[in-house]
Amino acid sequence: MKKFINNNDDFLKESLTGFGKAHSDIINVNLDPSFVSRKNKTKDGKVSLISGGGSGHEPMHGGFVGHGMLDAACPGFVFSAPTPDQMQAAAEHVDSGAGVLFIVKNYSGDIMNFQMGAEMYSGKNDSIVTNDDVAVEDSTFTTGRRGVAATVLVEKIVGSLAENGGSLEECKKLGEKVNKNAGTMGVAFTSCTVPAAGKPTFDIGDDEMEFGVGIHGEPGRKREKVQASKTIVGNILEAILDNLKPEKNEKNLLFVNGMGGTPLTELYLVYEDACQILQSKGVQVTKSLVGNYCTSLEMQGASITLLKCDDEILKHWDSPVHTAAMRWGM
Amino acid sequence: MSVSFLISQAKSVQKVIDENSAEIEVLDQKIGDGDHIFNIQRGLKLVVELEDSIKDLPLAKALNMIAMKVLSGIGGSSGALFGTFFMTMAKSPDLDKDVDFNKACEMIISGIKAMKERGKADVGEKTMMDVLIPVSEKLNELKNKSEFKSGLNEVIKIAEERMLSTKDMLATKGRASFLGERAKGHIDPGARSSQLIIDTICKSVINN
16 A cells, blocks of 8 residues: 555544645634534525535545535545544534534445434434435435435535525525435445555456446446447446436536546546447437546546436526535635 | 443453454455454544543443443444444443343443444344344343353354354445355354453353
């Protein structure tokens, strides 16, 4: 393992402290319990949005704290859900009285810890659970689909509604709509290495890829030989379109997300392939996002998310945002 | 059950988990994401380090401190589940009186029941509950028997059988559930760590 690291026990604390210093104009970092919050207090009457999850997916979620997006984020250890005391402390710190909406990715550990955090917090609160990964089956008998890159879109879009005075109920409703309208699928070329483990999470041949990989390097559904980008992108989009079934005249946001170790040059190539394939299928792309937003440490690979957009979603996507990782309109 | 019993058990469990850490790590990398062993080891270290702050406390307070430490210091599913376990034990009535074998069984049974509710997982889903639920049922049978030491040997056996039975299961809960058929053929890492914990504690009670 080659990483910038001093010692394992301080890895997260040192990284968070650096993050706090680098973006001191936007956010504050609290340690013990750890949470990232906006530098400016949540204004009265504004619903607070709090997300969180294991670290290792940066910039998610700390990088999305700021105007027009989250009010706080709770980082757990690398790939481990944060703890309930973090959610409780973050909620107490940011809630202006209008209530707290927790945005949780559908992973067992996240669900349980956020539930306990919500039980421990005495103020008004509610939660939404994202589950956009179409690579795994959804069923009432299982944990269901994973919550992955579309969580970024949920946080941006619901963040805008909250900034514009949306109530807790309205924010939850919009978040659920965005989640339902989104589908994601990822592919990995290499594994990632959890610092505490010191070695790659999985073995993968030089000519192989993991199709449908999760954001922790957990295996997907198929191990295949690497193919041309157009073929990979075509297979991903087929799975997503099969699931989302967008209408011909519907507007869509196309989000190409890097897993951390793939250069932007390749991500833009993926975006181009995806645009061509979608065009040939009569699927309209009107909004775009390309970059490393929901990563898996240094994993090489990418995920594609398609989000069906109505006017409400489009309006809140375009509205101003100012966070460490996403900024436009202000 | 006493505070000194809890501390000495935590130390023995820590030793056994450390000895088996490589195996658990590999199991988790096969069907999970490899964090389980680090979470368990971090949790045990934190509990063992609590010794000086809890050794003179009443049992309920000590259990509560352990619960909060586990809950805030581990993270992931293990933190929430084991935190729930200790928190529930701490809420048991009459902890200021002597906690005999029957009472300890009742506490453990209620702790496992709370874990089951928190994780919404039942037997047959390839999780630690595949070991813990049958163990809790066996303890329920044993709790009013006078000769419990031979019964604990059965608990050890049940834990081992149930741990091994997770190998051929499909996972429907937890991180491994995303794997479908590919999770088959591997023992669940949480089932293995839970079985080791039960094995260690039962053996120590039998030998004392």
